[in-house]
Amino acid sequence: MEDLSLHLLDIIENATAAGATLVEIGVFQDSAENELSIKVRDNGRGMERDMLAKVRDPFTTTRTTRRVGLGIPLLEQACHEAQGHLNILSEPGQGTEVTAVFRVNHIDCKPLADIGLTLVTLIAGNPDVDFRYESNIDGEKIIVDTREIKTELDGVDITDPEVLALIRNLFQKRRVNSSRHTAGGRINGEIED
Amino acid sequence: MAKLKIEDLRRIKESKKGTLNLREGVYRAKVTVHMGTCGIAAGARTIMNTLMTAIGENKTDDVILTSSGCAGLCSQEPMMTVEVKDLSPVKYVYLDEEKTKKIFREHVIGGKPVAEYALSMGSETTY
Ligand SMILES: Nc1ncnc2c1ncn2[C@@H]1O[C@H](COP(=O)(O)OP(=O)(O)OP(=O)(O)O)[C@@H](O)[C@H]1O
Numbered sequence: 317m318e319d320l321s322l323h324l325l326d327i328i329e330n331a332t333a334a335g336a337t338l339v340e341i342g343v344f345q346d347s348a349e350n351e352l353s354i355k356v357r358d359n360g361r362g363m364e365r366d367m368l369a370k371v372r373d374p375f376t377t378t379r380t381t382r383r384v385g386l387g388i389p390l391l392e393q394a395c396h397e398a399q400g401h402l403n404i405l406s407e408p409g410q411g412t413e414v415t416a417v418f419r420v421n422h423i424d425c426k427p428l429a430d431i432g433l434t435l436v437t438l439i440a441g442n443p444d445v446d447f448r449y450e451s452n453i454d455g456e457k458i459i460v461d462t463r464e465i466k467t468e469l470d471g472v473d474i475t476d477p478e479v480l481a482l483i484r485n486l487f488q489k490r491r492v493n494s495s496r497h498t499a500g501g502r503i504n505g506e507i508e509d
Numbered sequence: 510m511a512k513l514k515i516e517d518l519r520r521i522k523e524s525k526k527g528t529l530n531l532r533e534g535v536y537r538a539k540v541t542v543h544m545g546t547c548g549i550a551a552g553a554r555t556i557m558n559t560l561m562t563a564i565g566e567n568k569t570d571d572v573i574l575t576s577s578g579c580a581g582l583c584s585q586e587p588m589m590t591v592e593v594k595d596l597s598p599v600k601y602v603y604l605d606e607e608k609t610k611k612i613f614r615e616h617v618i619g620g621k622p623v624a625e626y627a628l629s630m631g632s633e634t635t636y
């Protein structure tokens with residue numbers, strides 16, 4: 317897996333495969349503290365204790381199509397390569413929370429890369445699942461909540477290309493000053509802080 | 510803080526008012542991209558992006574895109590399945606951007622499957 321945005325896509329596919337209707341994603345980077353953490357929490361079916369104990373082993377999968385599961389072992393490997401660690405909490409019937417921690421300045425830390433494309437890919441491929449994404453990359457914050465977007469769209473498909481383009485645009489590096497305006501309201505406005 | 514602007518969403522909602530929501534069953538074609546770990550590592554996200562872009566550029570309004578798990582043919586990823594109304598579903602393997610664009614043009618839009626990229630019939634196994 318080339319970069320962390322692809323690992324993120326992969327780990328969230330586990331959540332949607334587990335029947336999650338809501339996936340909450342947090343990406344927090346503090347370069348001064350040499351830390352990057354990626355957290356994915358879902359309300360899917362969760363894992364039993366013995367499953368949870370062996371899920372880091374590539375020979376563990378509940379797939380029927382093949383006998384190995386690679387997503388979690390590969391993510392854990394990426395964490396270890398960057399002197400980080402992987403934490404998994406899960407409760408049957410409640411959901412699962414996966415937290416991947418990296419030393420972001422480590423030479424072997426994979427880049428985050430295109431998180432925006434990962435998010436629109438998830439939304440386009442799973443329009444019935446809700447995603448709440450929040451990131452703070454060295455002070456630059458982004459929030460996307462598909463529940464709010466769907467309410468505002470009032471029946472228009474969230475996979476509409478114009479909507480997906482708006483979401484992706486949030487992830488483009490901001491033009492200096494030109495978006496520096498304030499608007500009231502909850503989903504309102506690109507507010508620079 | 511970057512968030513979607515409410516007025517942008519409202520503008521889209523107004524411009525789409527009265528058009529049918531495809532997901533409610535009136536689509537002509539459905540494209541499913543397989544997104545297991547093997548698929549993602551082999552480039553499935555690029556395939557999704559190519560399809561999302563093609564749908565946007567062509568202003569296609571009768572095709573839905575979706576993703577599913579691993580199809581069990583990991584060595585032939587990236588893969589997608591194209592289901593056009595009244596035609597049998599076709600699985601395409603070893604995809605890249607160019608093949609995907611061609612399949613979109615000829616099969617999804619044109620209704621003519623691209624045999625050279627299709628999974629050969631009968632070779633399908635589940636593991
Ligand atoms: N979020 C989750 N909720 C419930 N079960 C999970 C979750 N994540 C992983 N699992 C369980 O752990 C197993 C191993 O996951 P892993 O991602 O490593 O492999 P996989 O999804 O089975 O296959 P692959 O990722 O290679 O396509 C899964 O088959 C599933 O049973």
Ligand SMILES: [Mg+2]
Pocket residue numbers: 326327329330385386387388546
């Ligand atoms: Mg997986």
